[in-house]
Amino acid sequence: MGERVVTVLGAGSWGTALALVLARSGRTVRLVARSDEQAEYMHAARENSRYLPGIRLPDNLIVTANTVEALQGTVACVYALPCAAADEILPVLREGDYTVIAACKGLHPTTLERTDQVLARYIDLSRIALLSGPSFALEVAQGQPTAITMAASSIARAEAAAALFDDTSFRIYSSDDLIGVAMGGALKNVIAIAAGMADGLGFGHNSVAAAVTRGLAEMARLTSACGGRYETVMGLSGLGDLVLTCTGELSRNRRFGAAIAQGSGVEEAVEGIGQVVEGVRTAAAADRLAVKLDIELPLMQMVHRVLCGSVPLQEAVHGLMSRPERVE
Numbered sequence: 001m002g003e004r005v006v007t008v009l010g011a012g013s014w015g016t017a018l019a020l021v022l023a024r025s026g027r028t029v030r031l032v033a034r035s036d037e038q039a040e041y042m043h044a045a046r047e048n049s050r051y052l053p054g055i056r057l058p059d060n061l062i063v064t065a066n067t068v069e070a071l072q073g074t075v076a077c078v079y080a081l082p083c084a085a086a087d088e089i090l091p092v093l094r095e096g097d098y099t100v101i102a103a104c105k106g107l108h109p110t111t112l113e114r115t116d117q118v119l120a121r122y123i124d125l126s127r128i129a130l131l132s133g134p135s136f137a138l139e140v141a142q143g144q145p146t147a148i149t150m151a152a153s154s155i156a157r158a159e160a161a162a163a164l165f166d167d168t169s170f171r172i173y174s175s176d177d178l179i180g181v182a183m184g185g186a187l188k189n190v191i192a193i194a195a196g197m198a199d200g201l202g203f204g205h206n207s208v209a210a211a212v213t214r215g216l217a218e219m220a221r222l223t224s225a226c227g228g229r230y231e232t233v234m235g236l237s238g239l240g241d242l243v244l245t246c247t248g249e250l251s252r253n254r255r256f257g258a259a260i261a262q263g264s265g266v267e268e269a270v271e272g273i274g275q276v277v278e279g280v281r282t283a284a285a286a287d288r289l290a291v292k293l294d295i296e297l298p299l300m301q302m303v304h305r306v307l308c309g310s311v312p313l314q315e316a317v318h319g320l321m322s323r324p325e326r327v328e
């Protein structure tokens, strides 16, 4: 199976890192960039200098901008683009029998759909898998030990998708809880924004620990209400990724929260980071889901209110801390 072709859509940080893992696993990898210019540059320089500078692209990793050609004869297609691009890109993947592995993390801000639901609008459930868990692209690209989860509608399908990645530094656990894995990856970004805000306000470790723990309770509540499993939230794709992004300096969502606390506007903070910050859209979705499902998500809803300017950050902190005390 060493010669099998895998296509990766998205030559940003995560797509490039996953393409590197697949190439190290012996696959022939076609990495699809957004423009011919970007593809030609990366292909010639053997580097993604904007997103992962200094990391060499091996010869079995081909960079192209032609999605249709890149999908010919492929056994799997990894969707490693921001969630916002899904409705533009996924129709191209409708035909074909290859597995589609979505590696993006977010909830749709208006339809409130999870990644697996967005995919299911275009692709048969038997072809869908989700890859999610604590995995900063840079560390993955550097070959540092990483453990992550592959979910599909059955364990056998998840294992088959996981088997494409055969790099010992990239250890994949399997799950048949698509809902739980999709929710964990999306919601941890909202809590990471809160943790970044606490940091930006000059608060210490106590506040981050509080955000992680109470954030986890909110993630479990919302995931259960949507039909996902509590144990999944406690695993790599939930708690694992939550801890990583709430504490790791590499997290864009965390850095975004810190920039907001230091006075940046939302657009300015995203621009400053220069990469996707999925938690902004997901905070809006979580806020609406809380209302729709009649459940309490104080931290996530407060993040959304701060981001849309309806509550000043200092007032949000006071509001959260002065809620009636309750049994844990």
Ligand SMILES: NC(=O)C1=CN([C@@H]2O[C@H](COP(=O)(O)OP(=O)(O)OC[C@H]3O[C@@H](n4cnc5c(N)ncnc54)[C@H](O)[C@@H]3O)[C@@H](O)[C@H]2O)C=CC1
Pocket: 010, 011, 012, 013, 014, 015, 034, 051, 080, 081, 082, 083, 084, 085, 088, 103, 104, 105, 106, 135, 136, 137, 138, 274, 275, 276, 278
């Ligand atoms: N970077 C990381 O450490 C990880 C990222 N993810 C997830 O992977 C997804 C992608 O994130 P990153 O690669 O980090 O983002 P990024 O900001 O590094 O790169 C995004 C790439 O998508 C391209 N792009 C954006 N909109 C497009 C469109 N409409 N059509 C074609 N190309 C488009 C951009 O040109 C860029 O190359 C996100 O959902 C993120 O949450 C998941 C795990 C780790």
Ligand SMILES: O=C(CO)COP(=O)(O)O
Pocket: 105, 133, 134, 135, 136, 137, 189, 192, 241, 244, 245, 250, 251, 252, 253, 254, 276, 277, 278
């Ligand atoms: O999802 C990630 C790591 O698992 C990356 O998080 P950020 O998008 O916050 O950088």
